[in-house]
Amino acid sequence: MAQTSTPDARLDRLRGPVAPRRHNARTIAALTGNPGCTRRAVLDGAGVDKMKVAEHIGFPGRFGQSSFAIVRGNVFEARLKANEGAALVGLLGVDVPKYLDLSGGPKASNEERYSRTLEALRDNPDTLLDHPMLRLEVAGRRVYLEPDLVAFQLDNRYHVVEIKSFPVIDEQADPGKVSAAATQAAVYVLALREALAEAGRDPETVSHHVLLVCPKDFSNQPVSSMIDVRRQLSVLRRQLSRMARIDQLLDTLPDGLTFDLEAGDDGEPARDPEALTADIEAVPARYAPDCLATCELSFFCRAEARTSTAVLGRSVREELGGIEDVQTVLALAHGTIEPTPDQAEAAVLLQAAYRLRAELVP
Numbered sequence: 001m002a003q004t005s006t007p008d009a010r011l012d013r014l015r016g017p018v019a020p021r022r023h024n025a026r027t028i029a030a031l032t033g034n035p036g037c038t039r040r041a042v043l044d045g046a047g048v049d050k051m052k053v054a055e056h057i058g059f060p061g062r063f064g065q066s067s068f069a070i071v072r073g074n075v076f077e078a079r080l081k082a083n084e085g086a087a088l089v090g091l092l093g094v095d096v097p098k099y100l101d102l103s104g105g106p107k108a109s110n111e112e113r114y115s116r117t118l119e120a121l122r123d124n125p126d127t128l129l130d131h132p133m134l135r136l137e138v139a140g141r142r143v144y145l146e147p148d149l150v151a152f153q154l155d156n157r158y159h160v161v162e163i164k165s166f167p168v169i170d171e172q173a174d175p176g177k178v179s180a181a182a183t184q185a186a187v188y189v190l191a192l193r194e195a196l197a198e199a200g201r202d203p204e205t206v207s208h209h210v211l212l213v214c215p216k217d218f219s220n221q222p223v224s225s226m227i228d229v230r231r232q233l234s235v236l237r238r239q240l241s242r243m244a245r246i247d248q249l250l251d252t253l254p255d256g257l258t259f260d261l262e263a264g265d266d267g268e269p270a271r272d273p274e275a276l277t278a279d280i281e282a283v284p285a286r287y288a289p290d291c292l293a294t295c296e297l298s299f300f301c302r303a304e305a306r307t308s309t310a311v312l313g314r315s316v317r318e319e320l321g322g323i324e325d326v327q328t329v330l331a332l333a334h335g336t337i338e339p340t341p342d343q344a345e346a347a348v349l350l351q352a353a354y355r356l357r358a359e360l361v362p
């Protein structure tokens with residue numbers, strides 16, 4: 001790809017003349033969960049609608065929340081934030097003197113909202129902050145985060161409040177959903193620390209304990225608990241530092257690539273699905289079974305990787321020490337090919353496993 005334009009201009013060209021999708025804590029958490037995947041980094045960096053891409057190339061998937069869950073979540077959040085966060089403050093049992101809505105109106109730019117947030121952090125420490133705008137550097141590119149969270153100060157520390165719509169039933173919530181919420185909250189903690197540093201305040205005043213608020217037993221009654229996101233923070237920092245810069249990734253892509261989803265007369269993307277598939281395939285992916293829970297393109301990438309050891313999971317792939325395809329693994333196990341020096345150790349283990357299996361499964 002030509003290197004004369006800025007990374008932003010190159011990403012805009014890749015996306016084509018459609019509005020970009022905004023990064024959020026979920027996409028950053030998923031991106032850092034698979035930092036070696038160039039395909040995801042480029043498509044997310046360009047703000048491409050991956051769900052629509054998957055549908056157009058014939059691999060639609062059920063992904064994200066149902067519209068029912070989204071409506072339910074919005075109602076729950078609105079109730080908590082109504083009357084300057086009265087229900088939330090009551091739940092916390094603390095006295096928060098002020099409430100500030102930082103949404104700034106429909107015409108406010110990201111940068112204006114970010115400036116308002118910095119001002120609020122500088123000048124209004126004891127305030128419930130609603131709709132703050134944060135930002136984070138991801139793969140060398142500034143990403144704005146519009147969390148549906150409230151940050152407030154308690155015991156002289158800021159706490160991120162994460163409002164989720166999944167229920168807590170008999171004091172138990174789905175562990176997978178709690179874990180995903182913790183990772184997303186860690187993204188906000190990191191971004192809030194960076195904002196505080198920029199506002200000239202101590203970033204460590206942002207606590208690693210975040211407040212998770214969920215509905216109790218399918219009702220709209222809120223219930224809260226503090227969760228410690230220190231582990232998620234250290235994973236996130238490590239993964240963000242491992243991610244290649246987007247401009248370096250763009251330099252590896254062929255010229256003329258586009259993921260343009262501009263609609264034709266029928267309202268559907270006009271692009272030929274086969275041409276779009278070819279362009280998606282031109283960007284290297286790093287499929288792992290975890291992708292099924294975190295990426296809209298997972299059905300496509302799984303089908304593409306079906307003959308690769310990647311579909312067996314990261315631990316198997318690592319155990320096989322760089323043997324990339326399943327046919328080679330089987331041939332080594334059966335002893336029908338001679339292992340290369342690099343494959344010798346894995347071949348001994350595979351043959352032993354094959355003999356054991358033959359003894360146990362007649």
Ligand code: SF4
Pocket residue numbers: 034037038039040285286287288291292295296297298299301
């Ligand atoms: S599903 Fe595909 S594009 Fe998405 S992270 Fe996995 S390998 Fe990358």
